[in-house]
Amino acid sequence: MVRYYILFLGLFNIAFTQSPLDIQRLSNSQLDALKKELSQTETNQNDLDFEQPKQFNEVIIKSKNEVNKPEDIEDYYGYDYFYNEINFFDNIPTPSDFKLGPGDEIVISLWGQTNSRETFIINKEGLIYYKNLGFINVSNKTLKEAELLLRNELSKIYSSLNNQEDGTQIMLELGQLKSINVYLTGNINKPGIHLVHPFSDVFTSLVQAGGINTNGSLRNVEIKRDNKTIAIVDFYAFFLSGINSFSSTRILDGDIIHVPPVSNRIKIEGEIINSGFYELLDSESLSNLLEYGGGVKATASNKAILESIVPISGRESDDVAKTSVTINLSNSHQVVLSKGSTVRILPIADNDSQVTVYGRVTLPGEYPAFTKIASADNKQTFKKSSLKDVLDQAGGFDDPIFRKTVDENIVILRLDESNFFAKEFKVSYANSEDFTLEINDQIFVYENPNYYRGFTYTIEGEVNRPGTYPLSPGISLSDAIKSAGGITEMGSINSLSVTKSFVRFDENGNEIQETELVGNIDLNFIITDKNVISVKPKTNVIRVLGNVYNPGLIAHSGKRNMSMSNAIELAGGYKPNSIKKNSYVIRANGEIEKVNIFRGNAKRVFPGDAIFVPLDPNPDEFNITTFLADLSTTLANIAAILVIADNNN
Numbered sequence: 001m002v003r004y005y006i007l008f009l010g011l012f013n014i015a016f017t018q019s020p021l022d023i024q025r026l027s028n029s030q031l032d033a034l035k036k037e038l039s040q041t042e043t044n045q046n047d048l049d050f051e052q053p054k055q056f057n058e059v060i061i062k063s064k065n066e067v068n069k070p071e072d073i074e075d076y077y078g079y080d081y082f083y084n085e086i087n088f089f090d091n092i093p094t095p096s097d098f099k100l101g102p103g104d105e106i107v108i109s110l111w112g113q114t115n116s117r118e119t120f121i122i123n124k125e126g127l128i129y130y131k132n133l134g135f136i137n138v139s140n141k142t143l144k145e146a147e148l149l150l151r152n153e154l155s156k157i158y159s160s161l162n163n164q165e166d167g168t169q170i171m172l173e174l175g176q177l178k179s180i181n182v183y184l185t186g187n188i189n190k191p192g193i194h195l196v197h198p199f200s201d202v203f204t205s206l207v208q209a210g211g212i213n214t215n216g217s218l219r220n221v222e223i224k225r226d227n228k229t230i231a232i233v234d235f236y237a238f239f240l241s242g243i244n245s246f247s248s249t250r251i252l253d254g255d256i257i258h259v260p261p262v263s264n265r266i267k268i269e270g271e272i273i274n275s276g277f278y279e280l281l282d283s284e285s286l287s288n289l290l291e292y293g294g295g296v297k298a299t300a301s302n303k304a305i306l307e308s309i310v311p312i313s314g315r316e317s318d319d320v321a322k323t324s325v326t327i328n329l330s331n332s333h334q335v336v337l338s339k340g341s342t343v344r345i346l347p348i349a350d351n352d353s354q355v356t357v358y359g360r361v362t363l364p365g366e367y368p369a370f371t372k373i374a375s376a377d378n379k380q381t382f383k384k385s386s387l388k389d390v391l392d393q394a395g396g397f398d399d400p401i402f403r404k405t406v407d408e409n410i411v412i413l414r415l416d417e418s419n420f421f422a423k424e425f426k427v428s429y430a431n432s433e434d435f436t437l438e439i440n441d442q443i444f445v446y447e448n449p450n451y452y453r454g455f456t457y458t459i460e461g462e463v464n465r466p467g468t469y470p471l472s473p474g475i476s477l478s479d480a481i482k483s484a485g486g487i488t489e490m491g492s493i494n495s496l497s498v499t500k501s502f503v504r505f506d507e508n509g510n511e512i513q514e515t516e517l518v519g520n521i522d523l524n525f526i527i528t529d530k531n532v533i534s535v536k537p538k539t540n541v542i543r544v545l546g547n548v549y550n551p552g553l554i555a556h557s558g559k560r561n562m563s564m565s566n567a568i569e570l571a572g573g574y575k576p577n578s579i580k581k582n583s584y585v586i587r588a589n590g591e592i593e594k595v596n597i598f599r600g601n602a603k604r605v606f607p608g609d610a611i612f613v614p615l616d617p618n619p620d621e622f623n624i625t626t627f628l629a630d631l632s633t634t635l636a637n638i639a640a641i642l643v644i645a646d647n648n649n
Contacts, residue, residue, distance in 0.1 A: 027447075028446050028447060028449070031358060031359050031444050031446060034358065034444075035411065035413060035424075035442070035444055038413050038421040038442055069083045070214065072214075073214070074276070075276045075277055076214045076276060076277045077239075077274070077276050077277060077278050077279075077292065078218045078235060078236065078239050078279075079211070079212060079213075079214055079218070081235075081239060082206055082207050082210075082211030082212055083211055084207065094143060094174055094199075095199060095250060097142065097250065098142065098143070098198065098199070098250075099140050099141060099142055100122060100126075100138050100139060100140070100141055100142075100143070100146055101122065101126065101139055101140065101178065101253065102122050102123060102124045102125070102126055102139065102178070103121070103122065103124075103178030104121070104122050104174065104175075104176075104177055104178050105119060105120070105121050105122075105174070105175030105176040105177070106119070106120050106122065106128070106138070106146070106172060106173065106174060106175060107119050107120075107172070107173040107174070107175050108120065108150060108154075108170065108171075108172060109170070109171045109172075109173070110154075110158070110161075110168055110169070110170055111168070111169050112160065112166075112167055112168040112169050113158075113160040113166075113167055113168045114158050114160060114161075114168045119175055122138060122139060125137075125139075126138065126139020126140065127139070130153070130154070132157050133153055133154070133156065133157060136149070136150065136153055138150070143172055143173075143174065146172055147170065147171070147172040150170060150172060151170050154170065177197075177198050177199075178198065179195035179196060179197065179198065180195070180196060180197075180198045180200075180251070180252065180253040180254075181193055181194070181195060181253055181254060182194050182195075182196050182200075182205050182209070182251055182253075182254075182255055182256075182257060183254075183255070183256045183257070184205075184206070184209050184256075184257050184258075184259075185256060185257070185258045185259070186216060186258045186259035186260055186261070187212060187213050187215045187216025187217070187259045187260070187261055188206075188209065188210070188211075188212060188213065188216065188259055189209075189210040189211050189212070189213050190209060190210040194208065194209040196208045196209065196251065198253075199250070200250070200251045201246055201247045201249065201250055201251060202221060202223055202231075202233050202246050202249065202251060202257055203233075203235070203238070203246060203247075205251050205257060206221075206257065212259050215261055215262060216259040216260070216261065216262065217259060217260050217261060217262050217263065217279060218234075218235045218236065218239075218279055219234045219235065219236055219279050219281060220232055220233075220234070220260055220263075221233040221234075221235065221257065221258070221259055222256075222257070222258040222259075222260070223249060223251070223255060223256070223257055224255065224256040224257075224258060225252065225254075225255050225256070230249065231246070231249045233245070233246045236279075236292065240291075240292065262279050263279075263282075263339070264279065264280045264281070264282070264337070264338075264339045265277050265278070265279050265280075265339070265340070266278055266279075266280055266289055266337045266340075266341050266342070266343065267341070267342040267343070268289055268290075268293050268342075268343045268344075268345070269342070269343070269344050269345070270300075270304070270343075270344040270345035270346060270347070271296055271297045271299055271300035271301070271345040271346065271347050272290070272293040272294070272295075272296055272297065272300070272345050273293060273294030273295055273296070273297060274292075274293045274294040275293065276293075278292045278293065280337060285332065285333050285334065285335055285336055285337070286304075286327075286329075286332040286333070286335035286336075286337060286343065287332040287333040287335075289337065289343065290329070290332060296329070296345055297345075299347050299348055300329075300345050300346070300347060300348065301345075301346045301347060301348045302328060302329050302330060303326055303327070303328065303329070303346045303363060303365075303393075304326070304327050304329055304343050304344060304345045304346060305324060305325075305326055305327075305342075305343070305344040305346065305392070305393060305395075306324070306325050306326075306327050306335070306337075306341060306342075306343055307322060307323070307324045307341060307342040307343075307344075308322070308323050308324075308325075308337075308338050308340070308341045309321065309322055309338065309339065309340035309341065310322065310323060311338070311339075311519065311520070322398070323398070323399050324392060324395070324396070324397075324398045324399065325362055325395045325396060326361075326362045326363040326393060326394055326395030326396075327363075327524075328363070329345075331524075334522060334523065334524065335522070335524070336520065336522050338520050346367075346393065347368065353368060353369045353370055353439050354366045354367060354368060354369055354439070354440070355367055355368075355369050355385070355390055355437050355438075355439070355440065355441040355442070355443060356440075356441075356442050356443065357390060357391070357394045357443045357445065358442070358443065358444050358445065359444055359445035359446060359447070360405065360406045360407075360445045360446060360447045360473065360474075361391070361394035361395055361396065361445050362394060362395025362396050362474070363394055363395055364394065365394075367385070367390045367393050367394065368385060369384065369385055369437055369438065369439045369440075369441070370382040370383065370384060370385060371383055371384075371385045371386075371389050384436045384437060384438070385436075385437050386432065386433050386434070386435060386436055386437065387410065387412070387427055387432035387433075387435040387436075387437060387443070388429070388432040388433040388435075389437075390437060390443065391410070391429065391432060391443075391445075394445075397429055397432075401528070403429055404448065404451055405447065405448055405451050405452070405473050405474075406429075406445055406446065406447060406448055407445075407446035407447065407448050408428050408429075408448075409426040409427070409428060409446070410426070410427050410428065410429065410432070410443065410444070410445055410446075411424060411425070411426055411443070411444040411446070412424070412425040412426075412427060412435075412437075412441050412442065412443055412444070413441065413442040413444070414438055414440075414441050414442075415438075415440060421442060447473055451473075452470075452471055452472065452473055455470065455471035455529040455530075456468050456469060456470055456471055456529065456530065457469055457471050457475075457480060457527050457528075457529070457530065457531045457532070457533065458530075458531070458532045458533065459480055459481070459483075459484045459532075459533040459534075459535070460532065460533070460534055460535070461491065461534045461535035461536055461537070462487055462488045462490050462491025462492070462535045462536065462537050463481065463484040463485060463486065463487055463488060463491065463535050464484065464485030464486055464487075464488055465483075465484045465485040466484060467484070469483055469484070471527065471528070471529055474526060475526070475527050476523065476524050476525060476526055476527065477496065477498065477521065477522070477523050477524070477525040477526075477527060477533065478523040478524065479527075480527050480533055481523075481533075481535070487535055489543075489552070489553055490537045490538060490541070490543050490553065490610070491535045491536070491537060491538070492535070492536060492537065492538040492539070493535075495535065495536035495537075495538075495539075496521065496533065496534070496535060496536075497517060497518075497521075497533075497534045497536070498517070498518040498521050498525065498527075498531055498532070498533055498534075499515045499516065499517055499518065499531070499532045499534070500515065500516060500518055500528065500530065500531055500532075501513060501514070501515050501530040501532075502514060502515075502516070515532070518531075537588060537608045538553075538607075538608070539607050539608060540555065540556055540607050541553045541554065541555055541556060541607065541608075542554050542555075542556050542567050542605055542606075542607065542608075542609050542610070542611065543609075543610040543611070544567055544568060544570075544571035544610075544611045544613075545610060545611065545612045545613070546578075546583075546611075546612045546613035546614055546615065547574065547575045547577065547578040547579075547613045547614065547615040548568060548571040548572055548573065548574060548575060548578075548613055549571065549572025549573055549575055550571050550572035551571060552571070554567060554570040554571055555570075556605075556606070556607045561604060562604065562605055562606075563602050563603060563604055563605065564583070564585065564595070564602070564603045564604075564605055564611060565602065566605075567605050567611055568611065568613065571611075574613060575615075576619075577615055577616045577619040578613050578614070578615065578616070579613075579614045579615070579616050580595070580613070581595055582594070582595070582614050583595050583611065583612065583613045583614065584611075584612055585603060585605060585609055585610070585611055585612075586609065586610040586611075586612065587606075587608075587609055588606070588607070588608030588609060
């Protein structure tokens with residue numbers, strides 16, 4: 001690495017004392033100052049020698065079992081498990097809950113005072129015929145139950161069976177077993193009815209039936225019996241950790257195995273041990289995907305490119321159907337991945353072959369000056385990165401809206417023959433794919449100061465400072481909440497919602513302003529103009545405020561008849577000098593209800609409500625006006641009650 005360049009960067013870091021996140025916030029004037037310093041800094045050309053990375057062969061190991069196996073099956077995790085041959089042996093133990101049925105072969109052995117060994121096949125009515133006894137029904141019985149039944153029946157002709165010590169012994173064994181009928185529906189390679197071994201579980205049944213196709217879910221396989229779902233199987237625990245939770249549910253004759261379609265499949269590639277497509281549950285995040293992929297390689301950086309498909313319902317146009325951002329893997333547990341997303345783990349930048357990006361990008365920093373490409377003969381080579389390659393890795397540039405927030409001209413500083421950053425280029429993103437970068441290029445992305453003028457967002461609900469705020473570039477949902485003073489103790493971080501405004505035209509061409517809810521948000525969601533952020537209150541608590549001993553949040557009992565007095569008691573009760581009759585309830589919808597003179601503190605309260613108990617400002621002063629008013633009100637109420645009582649009599 002260049003000695004003077006390293007020295008300068010060290011001085012630069014000290015002067016600005018900026019973290020990687022702060023570099024993103026550098027103003028245009030700071031970028032100009034940095035560019036000027038770089039242009040005056042000498043670099044030792046001898047340190048810039050670069051050896052083109054050597055080509056290497058990629059070895060692909062294919063499965064030995066290629067029968068009816070799709071060519072791309074290895075790209076989809078877990079499906080090749082179902083293409084292996086399976087063998088059942090006659091000497092495997094009989095499950096204790098196995099029940100006999102038509103077609104099964106049983107062997108009855110007698111020894112002692114009577115010796116015989118006979119084989120019987122259970123007929124379609126579930127019966128066997130024993131000489132001198134007639135038909136015996138053994139269907140739907142376990143081996144132990146059937147053996148006990150036969151002992152009782154055969155003792156009618158072999159009395160010595162009653163003497164188990166010196167008489168005749170009996171043993172019942174299975175001979176040839178019948179196959180059972182299992183129905184396979186959904187995303188199966190060969191759906192329909194299949195004959196499988198009677199000792200099968202859901203996994204071995206699917207193997208015998210030809211397996212699950214790549215559109216089928218491996219994590220929500222349903223076992224149905226008598227039109228009820230008796231088990232849902234997630235094969236990932238078995239494939240990844242060898243944890244078998246499904247063999248305890250044996251498949252019976254007439255069972256249905258249903259494989260629904262995959263609901264959320266994510267592709268991961270780059271510096272990951274096992275690249276490919278993985279299925280994620282709704283509750284899982286990027287951290288789970290990294291685990292399923294075997295973890296990142298030692299050569300992986302802490303950065304990744306996340307390409308997401310915007311749902312049709314959330315698209316303003318097809319121009320923004322796909323987004324790309326650079327994410328930090330240290331926050332992987334917070335990154336929720338939408339259907340069809342692709343995650344590309346970036347490699348560690350080679351210090352001798354890198355470029356640096358500053359300014360208005362998602363993740364400023366160092367990026368490879370060379371990009372790996374794959375050729376048709378499965379050999380991997382390298383090409384010099386284009387400006388577009390690096391800008392897209394730094395995040396946001398394939399988003400048309402994001403590009404409006406940056407200056408059209410992107411500045412590149414390059415070393416000249418005198419080892420100074422004296423060469424300067426200005427390139428627009430539209431031409432960035434045609435601009436080839438060189439080692440140690442310094443890229444400056446300036447903010448468009450005119451774009452955000454007049455842009456605002458609103459935050460409401462359970463925050464300490466609700467209101468409308470000016471929109472700054474790249475502000476996230478987390479940043480917006482901090483700007484509003486954070487969430488109140490009554491607010492719930494799990495009930496955040498964001499709405500956006502847009503204009504549509506009716507059939508007459510008139511503009512109509514509408515709003516819609518934004519889906520798939522997290523704390524990293526980037527706020528745009530006219531967004532409204534709503535923080536709803538917790539739904540299982542009540543807030544008690546004012547002149548009580550322990551003001552704050554209390555848990556709602558969950559009972560419909562929880563009263564105001566119950567809540568006040570849980571808050572420690574009234575403090576002295578409380579004006580109880582002026583207490584009121586603020587409902588979750590904002591309505592205010594005062595205490596009723598007849599019901600008083602028996603007023604019902606619900607989750608999300610707030611109770612306020614006022615303090616008497618002059619507790620020691622006798623107010624004759626207030627006294628007379630209260631007295632007249634009380635006398636009037638008593639009179640009304642007496643009239644009602646007299647009328648009833």
